Amino acid sequence: MAKKSTKAFERKSAALAALIEALGNRKVVTEGREKYMASFDSSKLSFDYDALILARTEKDVGTVLKLANEYKVPVTTRGRGTSLTGSASPIKGGWVLDMMKMNRIVIKKEKSMAIVGPGAVVKDIQDAAEEEGLFYPPDPSSLKYCTIGGNVACNAGGLRGAKYGVTRDYVVALEGFLPNGEKVSWGGEYKKYATGYNIRDLWIGSEGTLGVVTKVVVKLIPKPAAKWTIVVAFESEDKALQGVQEIARLGLNPAILEYLDCNSIYCAEEIGGVKLFKEVSGKPLLLIEFDGTKARLKEDRLRTLEWAKESGIAFKEAKNEKTAEVLWNVRRACSGAMFALGNAKINEDIVVPLENQAKFARFIGRLQKKWELPMPTFGHAADGNFHVNIMFHREDEEEKRRAKGAVAELMEKVVALKGIISGEHGIGLAKTPFMTIARNPAEMEVMKAIKKALDPKGILNPGKIFDVFEVWDKTPEKVGLPWDKKLLPKQ
Numbered sequence: 001m002a003k004k005s006t007k008a009f010e011r012k013s014a015a016l017a018a019l020i021e022a023l024g025n026r027k028v029v030t031e032g033r034e035k036y037m038a039s040f041d042s043s044k045l046s047f048d049y050d051a052l053i054l055a056r057t058e059k060d061v062g063t064v065l066k067l068a069n070e071y072k073v074p075v076t077t078r079g080r081g082t083s084l085t086g087s088a089s090p091i092k093g094g095w096v097l098d099m100m101k102m103n104r105i106v107i108k109k110e111k112s113m114a115i116v117g118p119g120a121v122v123k124d125i126q127d128a129a130e131e132e133g134l135f136y137p138p139d140p141s142s143l144k145y146c147t148i149g150g151n152v153a154c155n156a157g158g159l160r161g162a163k164y165g166v167t168r169d170y171v172v173a174l175e176g177f178l179p180n181g182e183k184v185s186w187g188g189e190y191k192k193y194a195t196g197y198n199i200r201d202l203w204i205g206s207e208g209t210l211g212v213v214t215k216v217v218v219k220l221i222p223k224p225a226a227k228w229t230i231v232v233a234f235e236s237e238d239k240a241l242q243g244v245q246e247i248a249r250l251g252l253n254p255a256i257l258e259y260l261d262c263n264s265i266y267c268a269e270e271i272g273g274v275k276l277f278k279e280v281s282g283k284p285l286l287l288i289e290f291d292g293t294k295a296r297l298k299e300d301r302l303r304t305l306e307w308a309k310e311s312g313i314a315f316k317e318a319k320n321e322k323t324a325e326v327l328w329n330v331r332r333a334c335s336g337a338m339f340a341l342g343n344a345k346i347n348e349d350i351v352v353p354l355e356n357q358a359k360f361a362r363f364i365g366r367l368q369k370k371w372e373l374p375m376p377t378f379g380h381a382a383d384g385n386f387h388v389n390i391m392f393h394r395e396d397e398e399e400k401r402r403a404k405g406a407v408a409e410l411m412e413k414v415v416a417l418k419g420i421i422s423g424e425h426g427i428g429l430a431k432t433p434f435m436t437i438a439r440n441p442a443e444m445e446v447m448k449a450i451k452k453a454l455d456p457k458g459i460l461n462p463g464k465i466f467d468v469f470e471v472w473d474k475t476p477e478k479v480g481l482p483w484d485k486k487l488l489p490k491q
């Protein structure tokens, strides 16, 4: 045993020495705060590892992976570390490959494409596109921080998914490295291809387990001319979610269709201090935004107002962008305000099909009563993608036990309702216990076979998706992250 561990230590040391020799001291960090901050992502589950690598070029990435392969060192690729599931936490140690410095953005207006480095921040891509009159729609709430590499790896979604879809819908091509350090490109600066397997789409959403992305080509579309926003209050959660079905049946196509249940509204109004409808305070809401030409918006507005009068108990339209901002403040305020209900939050991102959404809302009501925990729920209703926020006090073992029970029951129910356990955050570590209820044995075997074929030595992001990890057994770091700030917007 002692012989084995001495050998492992020697191999680790030799690998690190080879890495430093290849990349130099400035790109390899082996101690200090910067290294510590990359030992976890937004899940704050921290693991010890050997070296943080600050990649600057494609060549760096190839070199790292070749060495990792030679010495069998685990590599966890990292964007900004906003993942909520532990997918960027280096659970098996080894090396963390930070891509933030590879952040070049080139807009090709004539092709309606952007060629971007994996470390480019999503908001910067959006701003660069808008400067050219173009539009990059995917808008995760973390967009001021997260990178396109992370978005590709998790197939990130956002509010505008209702009309515009998710990251996958905008990825034209990916370039990067296989776990063995060989360079590959899946697609190019062209709009279509039918030339062998579509590995580009396999990489999207694979959480950095199949390859390292070093270049992304994304599609841009014309920027919509105008927007119109309305908020509609309903008598009950049931009614609000029936409203989502009615909107679909009417053929209305909002850019954003967000749902907030009574608990979320309570958080925004009573704790966040963001009041909207004094007359119908505490009622569930749908926040709806249309975009497009002025003529199109006129028609959408008339039809939506007709529907809102019929189905809702009150509504309020935004007269201009400034008043629309006040409406969006409700959505933004609730998440931070939830921490008044507990000091820890399990933010699930489950998906249920349209026809089962009202059933799902009733189930959440029962779940809260059974486990005696608040579970404010809001989300991207048009996609059926709901954030169920199970609030508890981490130091209270009894509350922790109940939160764990509630998560398990939630996941079972979502699958029973023909939904899926994650719509945008991915599996990472947090959802590994539920993979086998979401995927049958044949599906699991296919996924494992793909992983084995592309990464036979298990170098890239090991321990994620397939190995069961109980997040409850590990205490998250007590450290503040820039996006943790509970800034409640002023009205």
Ligand SMILES: Cc1cc2nc3c(=O)[nH]c(=O)nc-3n(C[C@H](O)[C@H](O)[C@H](O)COP(=O)(O)OP(=O)(O)OC[C@H]3O[C@@H](n4cnc5c(N)ncnc54)[C@H](O)[C@@H]3O)c2cc1C
Pocket: 041, 042, 076, 077, 078, 079, 080, 081, 082, 083, 084, 087, 088, 099, 118, 139, 140, 141, 142, 145, 146, 147, 148, 149, 150, 151, 152, 153, 154, 155, 156, 157, 158, 159, 207, 208, 209, 211, 212, 213, 214, 424, 425, 461, 483
């Ligand atoms: C406040 C907050 C709000 C959020 N809102 C949303 C939301 O609205 N929608 C949504 O979808 N998500 C949301 N998230 C989750 C998170 O922002 C996304 O998952 C995002 O895509 C992660 O990007 P990142 O750059 O931080 O990646 P990281 O967290 O660093 O990494 C995430 C995964 O991507 C892999 N990865 C990163 N870069 C590469 C690369 N170049 N090549 C291969 N693999 C790579 C990592 O290995 C890891 O598996 C939110 C998170 C927070 C904290």
